[in-house]
Amino acid sequence: MLLIPALALLAACGQGGEAKIEVSDAWARPTRGDAPGAVYITIENKGGQDDRLISVMTDHAAMAMVHQTEMSEGVARMRMAGEINVPAESSIKMVPGGTHIMLEGLRTPLKTGDSFPLVLKFRESGEETVSVRVAEADEL
Amino acid sequence: MNLKRLRIALWLLVGLVAAGLVVFLWKQAETEQPAFSQTSLGTIGGPFTLTASSGKPFTSAQLNGKPAAVFFGFTHCPDVCPTTLARLTKLRRELGKGDDALSIVFISVDPERDTPAEVDTYMKLYDTPVIGLTGTPAQIDQVKKQYGIFSRKVSQPGGGYSVDHTATVILLDRNGQFSSTISMEEGNEVALDKLRRITA
Numbered sequence: 001m002l003l004i005p006a007l008a009l010l011a012a013c014g015q016g017g018e019a020k021i022e023v024s025d026a027w028a029r030p031t032r033g034d035a036p037g038a039v040y041i042t043i044e045n046k047g048g049q050d051d052r053l054i055s056v057m058t059d060h061a062a063m064a065m066v067h068q069t070e071m072s073e074g075v076a077r078m079r080m081a082g083e084i085n086v087p088a089e090s091s092i093k094m095v096p097g098g099t100h101i102m103l104e105g106l107r108t109p110l111k112t113g114d115s116f117p118l119v120l121k122f123r124e125s126g127e128e129t130v131s132v133r134v135a136e137a138d139e140l
Numbered sequence: 141m142n143l144k145r146l147r148i149a150l151w152l153l154v155g156l157v158a159a160g161l162v163v164f165l166w167k168q169a170e171t172e173q174p175a176f177s178q179t180s181l182g183t184i185g186g187p188f189t190l191t192a193s194s195g196k197p198f199t200s201a202q203l204n205g206k207p208a209a210v211f212f213g214f215t216h217c218p219d220v221c222p223t224t225l226a227r228l229t230k231l232r233r234e235l236g237k238g239d240d241a242l243s244i245v246f247i248s249v250d251p252e253r254d255t256p257a258e259v260d261t262y263m264k265l266y267d268t269p270v271i272g273l274t275g276t277p278a279q280i281d282q283v284k285k286q287y288g289i290f291s292r293k294v295s296q297p298g299g300g301y302s303v304d305h306t307a308t309v310i311l312l313d314r315n316g317q318f319s320s321t322i323s324m325e326e327g328n329e330v331a332l333d334k335l336r337r338i339t340a
Contacts, residue, residue: 029222032261038218063298069219071324075290076220076307080297096223097324103218104300137265138226 019124020047021086025093026118026132029139031109037061039101039118039132043084044091052123053084058132060116062105069097078102086122096140110134184310184318186286190247190275193260198273203316207338208243210310212289214250214303215262221246222265224307224324229268231331239269241339247283248274249291249305313338 026041045051056064068081081099086092094100101118103110110116114134121127185200192198209228213221228244235241246263248254251274259272275283284291291305309322311334319338322331 029226030265031218032265033215033258035216035262036218038222067219071307074306074308074323075304076324077294077304078217078219078302096226097220100219104296104298137222137267138229140223140226140230 017049018047019045019049019051019086019088019122021045021051021122021125021128023120023128023130026130027135027139028103028110028132030112030134030137031106033109034106035109037103037106037110038067038096039064039103040094040096041101041118041120041130041132042091042093043086043120045086045088047125048088049124050088051086051125053086053120054123055121056101056118057121058103058116058118060107060118061103063103064118065102065104066099067102068099071097083123112136184286184288185312185316188279188283188286190273190279190283191256193256193263193272193274195256198271200316203243203245203271203312205314206240206243207314207319207335208245208312208316209322209335210245210247210287210312211307212247212249212284212287212291212305213307214248214305215254215258216250216300217303220307220324224309225266225270227328227331228309229266229270231328231335232268234328234332235335235339237339242335243271244269245271245273247280248272249280249284249289250293250303251275251277251280311335311338 022044024042026039028037028039031037043053056066058064066081066084067078070077070079084092112134115131117129118132119127119129188200190198211224225246232242232244248259254274256274259274263270263272287310289306291303293301294304295301307324311319311321313319320334322334
């Protein structure tokens with residue numbers, strides 16, 4: 001009799017104690033020449049444990065880094081953001097003018113309609129691969 | 141007696157100074173008529189010569205006759221610059237007065253990397269007309285000063301550099317006079333109202 005709630009509790013603990021990462025809505029704007037690109041993604045942690053995005057990589061660029069655009073007194077500054085914390089049961093939506101993944105040294109410029117895989121490495125959940133859609137230049 | 145003479149002399153002096161002042165102000169009013177007019181709000185703007193993406197010289201007088209939204213940025217800017225240009229092209233479309241009603245102008249704050257050809261390919265990302273301008277470092281410095289724009293090169297880890305810069309859009313009326321600004325944080329409704337005002 002006591003075993004059933006105990007097992008249920010254990011099961012619930014197991015479920016809540018793990019990070020469950022889902023990455024979606026990954027997109028970038030097209031680029032020209034050797035200019036870098038910016039990727040915007042939505043990260044959802046449906047689990048009960050905090051997780052962290054520790055690195056990003058893609059075969060399509062020499063370097064992929066999480067960057068943050070900071071605005072102060074009308075001046076935009078772009079800085080490396082380091083690791084991104086994704087708390088349990090929360091989500092992070094990257095939008096233009098804020099946090100983004102910068103792709104430096106693109107193998108070929110990003111073209112509207114193309115897509116390419118991006119690998120995101122999380123401390124707890126390991127690697128997640130997402131397909132990045134290259135949108136129109138005027139997508140916001 | 142002496143006192144009366146002194147009084148007359150003093151009045152004459154006052155009259156002379158007043159006449160001099162009138163002449164001086166008159167002359168100043170005459171000389172203070174720059175080609176590209178100044179604003180009552182200060183001295184934002186002024187005549188400039190830069191280089192168009194075609195490689196040909198481009199003077200500020202070529203903007204006259206049409207209101208303009210002027211944005212300073214650089215082509216190696218992946219987030220803020222394309223976001224602002226995308227926003228401006230969208231706002232112009234929402235305005236519903238056609239591409240001819242408002243010039244969208246991009247001025248590079250990175251003249252070292254942004255050659256006219258580089259600016260040209262960048263502008264061609266948009267399927268709507270955007271005027272892309274660059275120039276010599278001295279020309280860019282001058283136009284930045286005229287429009288109160290800050291920019292600074294910042295080296296990036298792993299080589300290369302980024303440019304911190306003022307991302308505020310400057311709105312000019314059809315006479316090239318400063319009207320108002322659009323900031324990144326501002327809502328689109330407020331921005332549209334400002335655009336309606338200069339395109340009215």
